[in-house]
Amino acid sequence: xxxxxxxxxxxxxxxxxxxxxxxxxxxxxxxxxxxxxxxxxxxxxxxxxxxxxxxxxxxxxxxxxxxxxxxxxxxxxxxxxxxxxxxxxxxxxxxxxxxxxxxxxxxxxxxxxxxxxxxxxxxxxxxxxxxxxxxxxxxxxxxxxxxxxxxxxxxxxxxxxxxxxxxxxxxxxxxxxxxxxxxxxxxxxxxxxxxxxxxxxxxxxxxxxxxxxxxxxxxxxxxxxxxxxxxxxxxxxxxxxxxxxxxxxxxxxxxxxxxxxxxxxxxxxxxxxxxxxxxxxxxxxxxxxxxxxxxxxxxxxxxxxxxxxxxxxxxxxxxxxxxxxxxxxxxxx
Numbered sequence: 001x002x003x004x005x006x007x008x009x010x011x012x013x014x015x016x017x018x019x020x021x022x023x024x025x026x027x028x029x030x031x032x033x034x035x036x037x038x039x040x041x042x043x044x045x046x047x048x049x050x051x052x053x054x055x056x057x058x059x060x061x062x063x064x065x066x067x068x069x070x071x072x073x074x075x076x077x078x079x080x081x082x083x084x085x086x087x088x089x090x091x092x093x094x095x096x097x098x099x100x101x102x103x104x105x106x107x108x109x110x111x112x113x114x115x116x117x118x119x120x121x122x123x124x125x126x127x128x129x130x131x132x133x134x135x136x137x138x139x140x141x142x143x144x145x146x147x148x149x150x151x152x153x154x155x156x157x158x159x160x161x162x163x164x165x166x167x168x169x170x171x172x173x174x175x176x177x178x179x180x181x182x183x184x185x186x187x188x189x190x191x192x193x194x195x196x197x198x199x200x201x202x203x204x205x206x207x208x209x210x211x212x213x214x215x216x217x218x219x220x221x222x223x224x225x226x227x228x229x230x231x232x233x234x235x236x237x238x239x240x241x242x243x244x245x246x247x248x249x250x251x252x253x254x255x256x257x258x259x260x261x262x263x264x265x266x267x268x269x270x271x272x273x274x275x276x277x278x279x280x281x282x283x284x285x286x287x288x289x290x291x292x293x294x295x296x297x298x299x300x301x302x303x304x305x306x307x308x309x310x311x312x313x314x315x316x317x318x319x320x321x322x323x324x325x326x327x328x329x330x331x332x333x
Contacts, residue, residue, distance in 0.1 A: 005253065012041035013048065013056045033139070033315075116145035128154060132161035136199050141311070144206030147215075155211075156218040163200035163219070163226055197226070201233035205310065209303050235324055237263065237306040240313065241271045247313075247322035248278040254312045257283075261290045263305035265297045 015023045015038065027035055114122075119142070123131045131150075135143040135158065147155050204212050219227040240248065252260075252275070264272050272291070276284045316322045 006041070008037050008041040009045060010056050010059070011038050012045060013053060014060055016042060016045075016048075017053055017057060031139075033141075116142060116149060119146045120149035124150065124154075128157040129161055131158045132165055135203070136162055136165055140199075140202040141206045143203045147203065148207060148211055152214065156215055156222075159200060159204075159215050160219060160222055160226075162203065163197055163230055165196055165199065197229045198233050201230050201235075204230070205234055205236075205314075206307070208300075235310070235314075237310055238268060238271060239324075240309075241268070241274045243313075243322070243324055245274075245278050247316070247324070248274060250316055250322055251309065251313050252278060254316070255309055257287060257290070259305045259308055261287065261294060262297055262302055263309050264291060265294060265302050 015026055018026065030038070119134075119138070123134055123146070126134075131154075135146060138146070147158065150158065204215060207215070216227055216231065219230065240251075260275065264275065276287060279287065313322070313324060317324045
């Protein structure tokens with residue numbers, strides 16, 4: 001049975017109703033993570049009624065009509081909406097990306113379509129600074145996967161350079177362009193957003209705990225202050241206890257109970273109560289029973305479930321639906 005409250009399933013139903021050719025055209029304009037998410041939803045829909053399709057199409061028509069009513073293509077309109085939704089700083093970066101895309105930039109996105117092994121093979125023999133420059137342009141999960149495929153010494157060197165990255169000088173950009181076979185042709189590197197402590201933290205968030213610990217230990221030996229600043233920027237599963245209840249409720253809508261049960265294995269009682277307190281009484285009781293009945297679970301499986309929930313939280317934060325904060329500090333995602 002389709003869940004019409006799930007945005008991914010609504011998108012899946014809409015695309016499935018278009019037919020193969022039109023659906024293929026839509027997929028050309030989506031990012032790899034979006035394609036993966038929607039494809040998974042399509043595969044998970046086992047029963048679909050005519051009323052479900054009609055409801056999704058009717059909602060889409062209404063939203064499309066409302067969208068067409070605004071002043072499309074207006075930079076002022078885009079700036080105003082994004083600023084209200086994401087805040088001034090995050091909106092400024094996104095607006096820059098949008099305007100650059102309109103000007104024909106964005107060649108680096110081609111690397112996000114390659115598997116991590118192919119990217120790692122492409123960059124493995126390059127200078128660590130070149131590798132760092134490439135990775136800060138990639139999606140964080142892809143950059144993390146590439147890092148894990150590099151040898152430990154190179155991985156640590158590259159992470160240090162990512163954390164201290166300050167932008168791309170013209171000569172370095174020319175060298176990078178050659179390395180990527182002109183994939184960066186016309187791509188202007190943005191000093192204000194790429195690299196730095198936060199980028200390093202975001203990439204580390206996608207690594208396994210063992211790899212993450214190894215990199216952080218090495219960074220502490222090289223630069224304890226830098227390692228501490230990276231650590232402060234990292235948002236881990238336990239930090240979910242400090243975000244707003246409304247954010248937890250939105251996260252719960254995007255994850256399944258089985259994953260949550262595994263993720264909460266061995267989690268602090270306070271964090272368990274945080275999730276249980278934002279569920280219905282019946283759902284809360286069922287989860288408590290599942291947690292009590294749960295047998296031993298491999299740590300790797302627990303970490304995988306936790307990172308999956310964190311990925312959902314970051315996606316919601318990146319789209320402005322929730323704010324990931326810790327103890328009243330500024331946003332971390």
